[in-house]
Each structure stands twice: as C-alpha cells, then as structure tokens.
Amino acid sequence: MAAAAPPPPPTPAPSAPTGLPDSDSTPVGHPLFTRIRLATPLDIPHIHKLIHQMAIFEKLTHLFTATESSLASTLFKSPPFQSFTIFLLEVSAHPFEKDSSFHSQGFTPIERIFNLDHTLIDPEAETFKSGINSDVVVAGFVLFFPNFSTFLGKPGFYVEDLFVRECYRRKGLGKLLLSAVASQAVKMEYGRVEWVVLDWNVNAIKFYEEMGANVLPEWRICRLTGPALEAYRDAI
Amino acid sequence: MAAAAPPPPPTPAPSAPTGLPDSDSTPVGHPLFTRIRLATPLDIPHIHKLIHQMAIFEKLTHLFTATESSLASTLFKSPPFQSFTIFLLEVSAHPFEKDSSFHSQGFTPIERIFNLDHTLIDPEAETFKSGINSDVVVAGFVLFFPNFSTFLGKPGFYVEDLFVRECYRRKGLGKLLLSAVASQAVKMEYGRVEWVVLDWNVNAIKFYEEMGANVLPEWRICRLTGPALEAYRDAI
Numbered sequence A, B: 001m002a003a004a005a006p007p008p009p010p011t012p013a014p015s016a017p018t019g020l021p022d023s024d025s026t027p028v029g030h031p032l033f034t035r036i037r038l039a040t041p042l043d044i045p046h047i048h049k050l051i052h053q054m055a056i057f058e059k060l061t062h063l064f065t066a067t068e069s070s071l072a073s074t075l076f077k078s079p080p081f082q083s084f085t086i087f088l089l090e091v092s093a094h095p096f097e098k099d100s101s102f103h104s105q106g107f108t109p110i111e112r113i114f115n116l117d118h119t120l121i122d123p124e125a126e127t128f129k130s131g132i133n134s135d136v137v138v139a140g141f142v143l144f145f146p147n148f149s150t151f152l153g154k155p156g157f158y159v160e161d162l163f164v165r166e167c168y169r170r171k172g173l174g175k176l177l178l179s180a181v182a183s184q185a186v187k188m189e190y191g192r193v194e195w196v197v198l199d200w201n202v203n204a205i206k207f208y209e210e211m212g213a214n215v216l217p218e219w220r221i222c223r224l225t226g227p228a229l230e231a232y233r234d235a236i
Helices: A041-057 A068-074 A173-187 A202-210 A226-230 B041-057 B068-074 B173-187 B202-210 B226-230
Strands: A030-038 A085-092 A110-116 A137-149 A154-164 A192-198 A214-216 A219-225 B030-038 B085-092 B110-116 B137-149 B154-164 B192-198 B214-216 B219-225
Touching: A030 A173, A041 A068, A041 A085, A041 A137, A041 A154, A068 B154, A085 A173, A110 A173, A137 A173, A137 A192, A137 B137, A137 B154, A154 A173, A154 B068, A154 B137, A173 A192, A173 B226, A192 A202, A202 A214, A202 B219, A219 A226, A219 B202, A219 B219, A226 B173, B030 B173, B041 B068, B041 B085, B041 B137, B041 B154, B085 B173, B110 B173, B137 B173, B137 B192, B154 B173, B173 B192, B192 B202, B202 B214, B219 B226
Parallel strands: A154 A192, B154 B192
Antiparallel strands: A030 A085, A030 A110, A085 A137, A137 A154, A192 B219, A214 B219, A219 B192, A219 B214, B030 B085, B030 B110, B085 B137, B137 B154
16 A cells, blocks of 8 residues: 555544534635545546655655556546545635536535635645636545455445645645545445554544544554565466 | 454475475375365355354454355455455365366466375365365465555555465465465556555564565554444534
C-alpha cells in the first residue's frame, strides 16, 4: 500500500462520534461549500497532482512513479465500490449548481457547508479548478477498494489514500471524506473499514481513534516488490 | 483483515530465492503430488472448514462468524483476479488425472511433486476429500484480491489468508501457494504483493524474508468495525 496520508490534526473533540457539520445549518461568516462525489476519468489530471502532493508531504517522492496514463489504464475499469474507487472532495465559496451527471452509479453526492471564521485563500485554485466556468476547486480525495475478511465471511473497504490539500486542512474535511467511506460501507453491509497509519504520527492516531477506529499494535505489513517480486516470474 | 495465517516454520534455506521443487523431478521415496487450482463455488464447504481451522490455530474463534452461506453470497462474484480470488491446494498420493474444467478462466493449474521421506498420514482425509471417487484431498488455500498503489499508479495483490492444514506443514506447500500468487502478480504486471504478519511470529517473518519480502516496521493497521462502524449509518 502506498500510505494513507496522515490527516490534519484533529479539530477540537466533537460532541458526537462523527461530529460532522449539519447540512441544514445556515451559513454564517465565511461559508465553505463542500461536495463529495465519485471521481470520473476526467478527474485524472487532478488526481495525479493530488497523489504527487501527497508523495511530497510524506517525503516519498522517490516511490512516486504514477503517471496520468498509468492511472487511466488501471482506474475506472469497474463500477464504483466493486474495485478501486475514488471520492473527490470539491469546495466552493458558493452553493453548488445541481449536476445530475454526478448522481449516477448508485452514489448521491454529499454536500456540507463549513462555516469558517475567515475567508480562505487557495494559492492553487487555478491549478485545481474543477470545470471551466466555475469557482469549484478540487480540495482532496480518498481512494478505497473492497477487501475481504474470511473470519467475518464478508467484504469491507480498505482505504489506500486520504488526502486534503494543505490550505483546506484542520477544518474537518478529512473526517468528512473518511466518514463518507464508512457510511458507504454500512450501507453495503460491509464488516470493516481499514487503513494504515505511521506509528509515530500521534496526531493521526488520535484523530482516527476519535473516529472510532482501533489501531492494531501487533500486525506488520509484508511487502514483496521490485526485483524480489520479479524473481517469481519464472518460479512457477 | 482476518490475518494471514502464520506459515509453517521455514524449511532449510533453499539455494534459489524461490526454492520450489522441480516439476520434472522424478518421484522417489514417498511422492506427494500437489496441485494448485482456482477454487470454485463447489469448494465452499472445504473453504469454510479451512477458515475455521485457521481461526482455531490463531486462537481467534471469537472473531469467526463466517458461514458457508455468507461465503457463497460474497465469493466468486467476479472473474478470478479481479476481486476476491482463492487458490486451492490439493494433494494426492497419485498423479492427478487431467481435468480440463480447471483450466478455464485464464489460470492453468500448477502441479508439483514433493518427495517426502515417509508416508504422510492425513487424519482428516475423509473430511477434506476433493471429489467423490478420488484420493485427492484439499490441503490448504490462499485468498487474495487486488489492491492499489497510488504511488506506483498500478494494482498489486493483497494476500488475506494463507493456510495449510497441520499434517501438510513444513514441506514447502505454503511457499508454493504464496509463490503462485507472486507469479500471477508478475504475469499481470502488478507492482506488489502484500500481506500482514504478527510481529512476534519470528518464524513467519524469517520465512517471508527468505521469500524476498520486506517487513515494514512503522505502519500500523487501523480498523473501524462493529458498533463504531455502525455509528456511521446515519452520519452522512
């Protein structure tokens, strides 16, 4: 796995376990309109840039070899939730126009309004503009896919990556993205949502535990890759 | 994830990285004929029993809630390798009859002969008999499915479970099963094969490292399940 990006440090502990903003709340101050929708192949350039930013954030650019072309040839090959699936997080200073094209494939976009105490400046707004004539920008993503628990005898979701661009962190958007995956898992009667975290990332661990997750202390990941994997080409 | 079953302690270090028996070797002494093939829905009763034995072995029967029915409703829903996939390990004291039905779906069964120094007694041969009029028995399985590395921009395989029944351990059969997955990953140009191991299981870690895997020390698994997951039912 590449690494679930460490999320922003937690916001002050919410009163409810999920602590998400209320979609019916009246915008006051500086509203940030947010939307989570299924990504499409048209989003690949933005997704590629987000993954690259994540590699920089994690100081793992030496492992970053993905190209738009490699993503295009491997993503969006199955219906959503059956294989690799991406939720895209978009933000705007204005309410989203209704776009019925995003309502297909069994997932209705999630909209939430975050009331900020100051206007947010996005230095990369132009780079991450979503659509031509709009002020909607892509702010983050989560990539996940089904895994399987033989003990439960049913699937779950594995979250490979969760990333929110720097200027949108510490506002609850990472929590919204992860909650969207958890909610989808419950809807599908899946048994688990799992991901990984670096053991020294205490902020991330606290954030995940506040969301209800357990960190499993004893399990270690084994990885066979590169020449060591290639050695199996003629082994069988 | 349920837990990749700790494999048998390693056999003496092989001279080659994969160290698998040669399919052309002449059987001497007490040959054990082995075959790895794709599992089918007809194998579910055996698979269910194997998973249960794995839960007993791992002292995790309190987590074991899978039923034949739950497995039947979630497995074999996609073509092999696109989602949850099971390789079944069969053994016999005699050469396998050719069964062309196992050659479908893009995977040719793998056959190997292991030369043992004594006849092997399988106290559960009747329970795990594969087919009606044969001496073929099911000895183990590996369950795996695609995962995705955003950094590599391509899929890999995640090995959820690897299990060999007790009387067949310490003969190289676990290595054969895992090698079959690695070989399939290389064939499909996948970038990684990953699984997990318990940090105190030094025999398993040594075995995996001898197979070329790295154990990643810093990553920890986060799991959201049970009531903590259910809390997200109405969160979005």
